[in-house]
Amino acid sequence: MKVHIIGGGNLGVSIALGIAKFSKNNQVTVTRRNIASIQYLSEYGITVSNDNKHNIQEADVVILTIKPYQVDTVLAEILPVIQNKTIASAVSGLSLEVLQTKTNFEYPVVRIMPNIAAQFGESATCISFPEKYKDNAAPIVDLFQDLGTAPVIDEKLMDAATVLGACGTAYALRYIRASMQAGIEIGFDSNTALSIAAQTVKGAAKMLLEERVHPEQLIDRVTTPQGCTIVGLNEMEHNGFSSSLIKGIKTSLKQIKG
């Protein structure tokens, strides 16, 4: 598949690298206005250009990884030269209905919400599309399955998916950072504390994904009666651990919905 990514920033570059590393038989072009900082992508076989229309006519799918306020400018530039091509948008908050309106209902559209772990083949990419475009969406779902997981969800949950699956990367990293800081306080150097904290999260996530059980079932296996885990967990909860996470996620969602 020929993939044309417009917006070679944090997400666009992650997707491009993910495709180059984890998805076979694809050609990727990435565009942005100033390409100096992404020239290195050519080492991975990725074409880099400051012209959004470069190679676009050969593309099978155009992926938008630009900010919401850049959409109109980019569409005005590319629509005249991409008749009938599928447009996959990762733009947060941009509904399929609005995207269809902006593209005069003339282009197959797909909404994708990856996260930056696409670069490591570990994105949780939620995908949504109008039923009539399911054949156009199928290769995009396949592509993102190569970059992690790619569940197709109801479009009304796409904003929620943005918060849980895309912003979620930052929340998880903040948990790891806090653990690392605590680790330093209790005696580790920062590198060791970071390695232990990150690997512990990776291990916990792997157990959950492989065993498909409720987190509390695994927590029960860690919390030895009268042990040190349960007292620490309860202290965290007394200080609003779960509550602050839930509140933060709901605040992020409000920001997207405007």
Ligand SMILES: NC(=O)C1=CN([C@@H]2O[C@H](COP(=O)(O)OP(=O)(O)OC[C@H]3O[C@@H](n4cnc5c(N)ncnc54)[C@H](O)[C@@H]3O)[C@@H](O)[C@H]2O)C=CC1
């Ligand atoms: N960063 C993330 O983890 C995620 C971001 N998103 C969404 O993806 C979009 C991009 O986010 P980021 O990558 O974080 O932003 P970013 O600012 O890092 O990337 C946007 C890129 O678009 C380029 N750009 C701006 N105008 C352009 C134009 N006219 N033609 C071509 N390129 C142009 C910019 O130079 C920049 O490199 C946003 O809508 C964001 O909500 C969605 C999921 C995850």
Ligand SMILES: O=C(O)[C@@H]1CCC=N1
């Ligand atoms: O912070 C943001 O607005 C974007 C959307 C999801 C992740 N980053």
